[in-house]
Amino acid sequence: MIAARGSMEPVPAFYPGCSLDGLGTPYEVSTQRVLSHLGLHLDRIVDYNCCGATEVKSLSQDVSIALPSRNLSLARSAGHHQVVAACSGCVYSLARAHSVMNEDGKTRQRVNELLTRGGAPPYDGGAAVQHVLEFIYQRAGPDGVRAAVRHPLAGITVAPYYGCLYTRPKCYTGVGKTAGTDNPEHPHFLDELLVACGARVVEDFSAKTVCCGGGHALSDLEVSVAFCASILNEAQQAGADIIATICPLGQVNIENHLDRVRAAYGEGVVRPAAYFTQLMCLAFGSSLREARLADNFTRPDRLFRSRGFT
């Protein structure tokens, strides 16, 4: 029934971005599993390029718009009206480019000229951008997820970490402005999906939408470590067993700084972190290996093994 519901609507394109093809491989693998469990389908963009995140725009506006626009125009050439990305950084930069290309005629002209000269089709502004979390929520919803659960995450307390760029800013993403989207100040889609998977979600997780400092993970180490520590600390205070992430930058940043956090704040604050799709996979009956949980440096597989998951 869910499959029928999914197949009636147009199939959006999937933008993996560099992170899902590299450090975030467990995220992509688990996302594809979740989608197929729910009978949803996304078409992967072939020969995509890096979106430039928040780095390129401080060097050149036109290049920072052209990079994501190339991906959006590839999706348009394949006949899609919607692009879904799993990385919040990618969502931000794709949505930013989409909004500029629609609103600023002069930039559109310049960027399209760059694209044409570089051998890519010009972008017509017709591909809306969405985070994969929102896509799953809108297409399957908590009810659809509940129906697909085979192995509920009973007894697992999760801290849902949304991070910074999932909804922000609404002028680009449209989140909170258009119907059926999340609340940018108090996001709850991840909470609801995890509850549908049978997990308990902590109520007062104040670091929910705090930045992880991932953009300055190398250039401003001290700040970046402090943010990761505060996320882990808040999760511990709230009584969470594990942190669910929705962005490879947040996940990798927490993994990367784990030793430094441990050294500065002690073993007590350390919690494993996993992509929300990995947790959903487990709930849908995948094994720990299939959900790629042992791939994460924070080793969430150990937690689940001790709770009877295999």
Next chain:
Amino acid sequence: MPIVERSLVEVDRTETLVLDGVDVSGDWNAFLRPRVVTDLDSKIVDWVKTQPFGETISRCWQCGTCTASCCMHSDYGMSEFNPRRFIYLAQIGDEKELRLHSDALWRCISCNKCVERCPKGVKVEEVVHAIGRYLRATGAAPESPADRFDRAYTENLLDRGILDEAALYRTYEREEGRQLPLRELVRTGFRLLTTGRLRTGPLAHRTRGWRKMRSVLRAQLQVDEAKAASGGRK
């Protein structure tokens, strides 16, 4: 009514006069010098307005929502990082004061809470970055670690179209003059490679047909960087 602020009275308006034996000398017909502040310097604002979304700086009404929301200011607790104040200093053109904040200015981590919440639609994050770039372009502030990272990142991704994270890490750390922690690298590198999470060097992904795009975008990057540098000197 006596005029207290003597410095504002034009001297030649002061008259000495005795009428019917009464001395009525004073500031008759005194005009006050105009008190419009004229030493505001619009050069920073003018430059910021040439930058992407920089024109939104003029909408700011100094409510401070950005600063109150700011991850760096409120969560990390760096009180010196104050976007409202950066915008104010740019608006009055106080380059001297801004220069004192040059080590704070680059620390914005682009979490976009300010842009999300600004009631006037100022793209605070972009404006703050533009103010930082102004200081760098005029030579008033040294290049920051974030500037160097942005450049290393851009060059890395333009090379193949897809980022090679390990190569970026190596280049950037070397540029900052930091020693690579070899033992740690071998350990994490091994784990990443065996779990298929690391694609670097010959294994790295590349975008097919990227070469043409690369040369177009590289040329554009050079044009824009030269423009930013010269705009600051004006």
